[in-house]
Amino acid sequence: MQGEGEAVSRSFQASRWAVLLAVAGLGGWLPAFAHSTAEGFQGGFVSGFTHPLDGWDHVAAMVAVGIWGAFLRQPAIWVLPIVFPVVMALGGALGVLGVPVPLIEPGIAASSMVIGLAILAAWRAPLGSAGLIVGLFAVFHGHAHGAELPHAANPVAYSIGFVISTGLLHLAGIAFGLVVDRPGGRIALRGAGGVIAALGVAFLFGLL
Amino acid sequence: MRQALVLAGTIAMAAPASAHSSVPGAEGLFLALAHPLTEPLQGLVAGTAGLLAARLGQLPAVTGLKLLLASGLAGLVAAFTTGIRPGAGLDIVLLLAAMGAAGWIAAFRRPPVRPGLGLAAIAGLAAGMNTIPEPGEGFAATLIGSYAGFLLAIVYLSGAGVWLARHEARHDWLHLVPRVIGAWIVAxxxxxxxFLVSAR
Known part of the structure; x- marks a missing residue:
């Protein structure tokens, strides 16, 4: 039993390093693409990669999804970051096809607020409820991105960059969320949830 | 895997020599081998097929790769005999096959084998049909190169996936890597x- 515990602990340690390396990779990767044009594979990739990073409302919500997943632990730690990009792409497809979805901007702002509040309140939502909440908000984020997608860019490269960027934002949230087992980690996470919720309120009322 | 490494090594050694070769078609072959890297759709399909082969397990992966090769060749023959050429219709079939395979990877820790092999066959057929280059000088070199590059990419990616799967016993979280990548490919x-539908 103790051996199993050690194995789990080692595995957890390794996963933490993997997440941190992925996030560090994101930071190291971006400058190389900084001077590309919007044409071809590279331009399409850069355009897609930077698109989710353009708005703080998107960034806050995506990081919040990762933090909440880490806070809820297995299996939410990986289910939520899987659900979000898939449903977001569905929303994105609706946006590309011009299918209207109401209340896009309030929905995006509410996503930071609701998920931030869930972290602040340390709400241990059942997996289905958490998936439903995250999936619902993902539609708003996806639609907003989809409606703004530049048709000039290489669509495959654009989509690859867009999804990888979103996934890495989740990973950044998960990396931060892994402090949950450290002394004071829960307080730090709940504080971060409070900040994200406050940002959501500011986005909702147009203060930011 | 060892044979594939030897083949890749040979190509890597030959590459600098052929880069400035005066032999007609050598440039085409060299460039075509890198097709999965320069053509995002082919790279995406190759990556998904490699990932799927690896998730099916080592023995089904070999069967899957043989099936992919056979269905790819069948696709090439079908394209030549029917006159169907690469276009949006084939792109959509390839994307749907990739989406199905990626969803299969994301949904199961141990994906059931038979539907996975079926998806590999569909992907191979569509990829074979979609490989036909524009007619002109270096047609054969481009055709052979791009198809070989496509298969090599799949072999290597499936090898990487099998290697990853072997380490899952020690690091349980590793099974999440292909599943997360699968979800990203679905997205x-x-x-x-x-994009394709809206552009039509």
Whole structure:
């Protein structure tokens, strides 16, 4: 039993390093693409990669999804970051096809607020409820991105960059969320949830 | 895997020599081998097929790769005999096959083998049909190179996936890596499909 515990602990340690390396990779990767044009594979990739990073409302919500997943632990730690990009792409497809979805901007702002509040309140939502909440908000984020997608860019490269960027934002949230087992980690996470919720309120009322 | 490494080594050694070769078609072959890297759709399909082969397990992966090769060749023959050429219709079939395979990877820790092999066959057929280059000088070199590059990419990616799967016993979280990548591929293919449909 103790051996199993050690194995789990080692595995957890390794996963933490993997997440941190992925996030560090994101930071190291971006400058190389900084001077590309919007044409071809590279331009399409850069355009897609930077698109989710353009708005703080998107960034806050995506990081919040990762933090909440880490806070809820297995299996939410990986289910939520899987659900979000898939449903977001569905929303994105609706946006590309011009299918209207109401209340896009309030929905995006509410996503930071609701998920931030869930972290602040340390709400241990059942997996289905958490998936439903995250999936619902993902539609708003996806639609907003989809409606703004530049048709000039290489669509495959654009989509690859867009999804990888979103996934890495989740990973950044998960990396931060892994402090949950450290002394004071829960307080730090709940504080971060409070900040994200406050940002959501500011986005909702147009203060930011 | 060892044979594939030897083959890749040979190509890597030959590459600098052929880069400035005066032999007609050598440039085409060299460039065509890198096709999965320069053509995002082919790279996406190759990556998904490699990942799927690896998730099916080592023995089904070998069967899957043979099936992919056979169905790819069948696709090439079908394209030549029917006159169907690469276009949006084949792109959509390829994307749907990639989406199905990626969803299969994301949904199961140990994906059931038979539907996976079926998806590999569909992907191989569509990829074979979609490989036909524009007619002109270096047609054969481009055709052979791009198809070989496509298969090599799949072999290497499936090898990487099998290597990853072997380490899952020690690091349980590793099974999440292909599943997360699978979900990302589903998202990517969904967006690209929307692009293709909206452009029509």
């Amino acid at each position: 990517i293919t969904m967006l690209v499909l929307a």
